[in-house]
Amino acid sequence: MSNTSGQATAFMALTPIQPGEEAALRSFLEAPPQDGSPLARLAGTHFARWVILRDWVNDPSQPREERLESPYLIFTSNFDGPLDPYLDELCVKLTPEAREIWGRCVGCPPDATGPQLKAYLLHNKIDTGFFVAAYPNSTVAQVKAALAAREQLIAFAMRAQDMGPDELFRAFAEEF
Amino acid sequence: MSEPAAPPGPDTATGTDPANVDGQAIAITVFSTVKPLGRLWLPLVFWFATTFPRASGTLGRLSFIHFARWSLVTRIPFNGPPQREEKLNYPHLFFESNFNGGWEEYIDAFSHILTRGMKFFWGTSYGFPQPLPTGPFKTYIKRNEIVASHFYGAYPQATTTMILSSLELAPKLGAFKARAKGMSPDAFAAAWSEFLADVQECL
Numbered sequence: 030m031s032n033t034s035g036q037a038t039a040f041m042a043l044t045p046i047q048p049g050e051e052a053a054l055r056s057f058l059e060a061p062p063q064d065g066s067p068l069a070r071l072a073g074t075h076f077a078r079w080v081i082l083r084d085w086v087n088d089p090s091q092p093r094e095e096r097l098e099s100p101y102l103i104f105t106s107n108f109d110g111p112l113d114p115y116l117d118e119l120c121v122k123l124t125p126e127a128r129e130i131w132g133r134c135v136g137c138p139p140d141a142t143g144p145q146l147k148a149y150l151l152h153n154k155i156d157t158g159f160f161v162a163a164y165p166n167s168t169v170a171q172v173k174a175a176l177a178a179r180e181q182l183i184a185f186a187m188r189a190q191d192m193g194p195d196e197l198f199r200a201f202a203e204e205f
Numbered sequence: 206m207s208e209p210a211a212p213p214g215p216d217t218a219t220g221t222d223p224a225n226v227d228g229q230a231i232a233i234t235v236f237s238t239v240k241p242l243g244r245l246w247l248p249l250v251f252w253f254a255t256t257f258p259r260a261s262g263t264l265g266r267l268s269f270i271h272f273a274r275w276s277l278v279t280r281i282p283f284n285g286p287p288q289r290e291e292k293l294n295y296p297h298l299f300f301e302s303n304f305n306g307g308w309e310e311y312i313d314a315f316s317h318i319l320t321r322g323m324k325f326f327w328g329t330s331y332g333f334p335q336p337l338p339t340g341p342f343k344t345y346i347k348r349n350e351i352v353a354s355h356f357y358g359a360y361p362q363a364t365t366t367m368i369l370s371s372l373e374l375a376p377k378l379g380a381f382k383a384r385a386k387g388m389s390p391d392a393f394a395a396a397w398s399e400f401l402a403d404v405q406e407c408l
Contacts, residue, residue, distance in 0.1 A: 031251065031255040034272075037272070039272070039274050041274075041276060041299070043278070043281060043282070044284070045281075045284060045288040047287065048287055055354055058354035058355045059224065059354050059355065066355065066357040068357040069357065069359070074357065074359055075271065075272060075303075075358070075359050076230065076232075076271060076272055076303040076356075076357065076358050076359070077356075077357050078232050078234070078301070078353045078354075078355060078356045078357065079353065079354050079355045080234050080351050080352075080353050080354060081351075081354055082236065082351060085236065085238055085297060086236055086237065086238065086348060086349045087238065088238060088330075088331035088332030089332070090331050090332055091238060091295070091331045093294065095238060095293065095294050095295055097291065098288070098289035098290075098291055099288060099289065101281070103234075103299075105274075105301055107271075107272040107274075107303065134284075135284045135285070135286075135287060135288040136284025136285055136288065149284075152282055152284070153282045153284070154282075155276055155278055155299070156276065157274045157275070157276050158247065158248065158250075158251035158274075158275050158276050158277050159250070159251040159254045159255055159274065159275045160255075160272075160273075160274045161270070161272070161273050161274070162271070162272050163268075163270055163271055163272070163365045163368070163369065164271075164365075164368055164369060164372055167368075167372055169359045169360075171372070171375075172359070172360055172363070172368055172371070172372070173359070173360055174375070175368070175371035175372045175374065175375040176360060176363050176367065176368065176371045178371065178374065178375055178378055179367070179370065179371040179374050179375075179407065179408070182374070182378060182404075182408065183408055186401060186408070189397075193394075194390040194391050194393065194394035195390045197390070197393065197394055197397060198388075198389075198390035198393045198394070199390075201385065201393070201397070202385075205378075205382050
């Protein structure tokens with residue numbers, strides 16, 4: 030079991046979708062977000078997704094078929110720091126969407142928020158066996174800052190190509 | 206339910222469904238049914254790969270992966286009715302990756318660079334056709350892939366290479382800024398040229 034890589038954590042929850050709610054849930058999740066993804070409100074989220082698992086994929090070589098009793102909702106996230114504070118934040122900042130998402134799953138607390146939602150997600154947690162990250166010790170904030178600094182430097186280097194020493198010195202001091 | 210997944214939408218230029226794409230980032234989500242032996246084998250593979258990361262260092266050569274994970278699902282949590290308790294006859298292997306580039310190139314690289322590792326991870330899955338040749342393997346992955354209903358990336362326009370370069374550059378730029386203070390314009394111009402030569406691979 031390895032839910033962490035450096036400072037990054039992997040989380041996965043597998044929750045049963047209530048009978049008759051799959052289409053509505055799918056429609057909500059697949060609708061283009063009007064104000065961007067709600068997951069952007071969780072500043073430590075690198076990548077996350079919701080996926081609907083309708084059934085297992087059976088291979089002809091299996092001795093017998095395996096079928097799910099109901100469709101399931103998978104939520105996975107790759108984020109900064111430990112799980113507890115991340116879920117605390119998620120269960121507050123995602124409250125409006127959580128009612129539309131996990132509120133359509135069996136066993137979700139009626140108001141789909143706060144400690145009850147956190148307990149529900151933890152109850153349905155699936156541990157990660159092997160987790161790899163390309164930049165495991167860098168937070169989202171650090172990644173964004175580094176990307177911005179690189180862009181800024183590239184833009185400055187392009188502008189500075191024809192500058193003489195005095196102008197270059199002055200421009201660099203102003204820019205950085 | 207007879208079909209495992211909703212019909213996929215038309216693929217984008219990246220070779221995958223638009224729902225799997227956020228900017229340059231692509232999501233892949235795959236489930237495979239595992240032979241009983243995998244219940245013992247895969248935890249060992251996970252332990253080995255986690256404990257001896259250098260041995261699985263070939264993953265690092267796949268420079269377009271941001272985050273990837275494997276999980277072995279051996280039980281499904283029960284929440285009470287109306288959920289029916291799931292009694293699994295087989296373990297199921299979950300794989301997800303967040304990467305940039307194209308779906309085809311991703312699978313090609315996985316097959317060619319991680320050939321042995323792929324056998325370790327998927328060798329106990331029913332129907333796994335071996336990583337090479339890539340054609341049957343791509344068909345296998347497509348068949349086992351689930352399209353994301355919602356996929357989010359915090360920095361969707363950035364590739365892994367851009368991020369690694371930026372993270373390498375950041376402290377060098379900080380050090381240069383500190384060093385530049387107090388230089389004369391002529392000394393700064395010379396130092397600037399040296400700095401650019403030093404960090405050119407990060408730009």
